Amino acid sequence: MELRTAASPKDMKHYTTQRLREEFLIQDLFLPGQIRMVYSHVDRIITGGAVPVHPLKLTAGVELCAEYFLQRREMGVINVGGPGTITVDGKEYQTGYKEGMYIGMGAKGIAFASMDAEEPAKFYIISAPAHKTYPTVLIKPEGTTEEGVVIVKDKNKVEMGALEDANHRVICKYILPGQVESCQLVMGMTKLAPGSVWNTMPCHTHDRRMEVYLYFEMPEDAIVMHYMGEPDETRHIVMRNEEAVISPSWSIHAGCGTRAYTFIWGMVGENQAFDDMDNVEMKDLQ
Numbered sequence: 069m070e071l072r073t074a075a076s077p078k079d080m081k082h083y084t085t086q087r088l089r090e091e092f093l094i095q096d097l098f099l100p101g102q103i104r105m106v107y108s109h110v111d112r113i114i115t116g117g118a119v120p121v122h123p124l125k126l127t128a129g130v131e132l133c134a135e136y137f138l139q140r141r142e143m144g145v146i147n148v149g150g151p152g153t154i155t156v157d158g159k160e161y162q163t164g165y166k167e168g169m170y171i172g173m174g175a176k177g178i179a180f181a182s183m184d185a186e187e188p189a190k191f192y193i194i195s196a197p198a199h200k201t202y203p204t205v206l207i208k209p210e211g212t213t214e215e216g217v218v219i220v221k222d223k224n225k226v227e228m229g230a231l232e233d234a235n236h237r238v239i240c241k242y243i244l245p246g247q248v249e250s251c252q253l254v255m256g257m258t259k260l261a262p263g264s265v266w267n268t269m270p271c272h273t274h275d276r277r278m279e280v281y282l283y284f285e286m287p288e289d290a291i292v293m294h295y296m297g298e299p300d301e302t303r304h305i306v307m308r309n310e311e312a313v314i315s316p317s318w319s320i321h322a323g324c325g326t327r328a329y330t331f332i333w334g335m336v337g338e339n340q341a342f343d344d345m346d347n348v349e350m351k352d353l354q
């Protein structure tokens with residue numbers, strides 16, 4: 069598992085492009101036949117990717133010093149690849165594109181598999197420390213409710229922005245209080261409408277939570293200029309398809325693409341109140 073330390077905004081403003089990318093950008097998350105994990109000291113979030121060409125078992129690794137991965141953790145997973153299965157303590161869950169899971173603390177045996185190795189599943193993983201077990205569920209953006217399956221509620225699909233402002237998008241909240249309970253993880257997906265390229269502008273910070281973005285549904289040659297830093301000391305990171313970026317609490321997190329894209333956001337920290345944001349006024353951005 070790769071380890072990243074926390075960074076100070078006082079240092080960050082002196083970083084070169086290379087250093088900025090080393091600290092915050094996460095590349096090569098989806099390597100065929102591998103589970104790749106990046107552990108950050110920021111709220112001890114783990115960002116990962118699993119691409120099962122053959123079935124893959126999730127293990128704790130030496131870094132966690134735990135008997136199994138979720139001994140003291142919880143995790144959210146969203147499949148951004150072909151259809152696949154997640155097996156949790158012997159129970160198999162089918163996950164199609166953009167379907168996901170919340171897996172509660174204490175689940176011992178977790179394995180990932182693809183329906184078709186030629187078009188493997190790509191499981192995007194966010195995990196955070198946990199102190200209590202909440203129910204493990206399959207999460208679908210659409211469909212019909214059944215035992216162990218949560219369908220995202222209409223009120224958790226929030227349409228925002230306008231094409232005139234190049235930021236028409238739908239924020240689809242998967243894991244949050246009142247829908248899928250967790251200790252601290254809040255997770256979802258935002259899809260931009262064709263022709264809209266800006267996310268999260270006007271932007272915000274949230275001193276109570278950190279956040280990770282994974283950009284996807286981008287053609288090879290498309291980029292997103294991801295903006296980070298304190299509101300009056302912004303920097304950009306050039307990002308490509310299926311790359312993630314860590315935003316410490318002091319940092320804005322917004323992006324502008326060369327065309328529309330989709331991204332998964334995951335937040336952990338002090339509270340789970342989605343709207344608890346420190347909004348930045350446009351006139352204060354520098």
Ligand SMILES: O=C[C@H](O)[C@@H](O)CC(=O)C(=O)O
Nearest residue numbers: 237239258267268269279333
């Ligand atoms: O704290 C919340 C997160 O930054 C995202 O949910 C914002 C987002 O998806 C958007 O505005 O498009």
Ligand SMILES: [Zn+2]
Nearest residue numbers: 272274279321
């Ligand atoms: Zn945010």
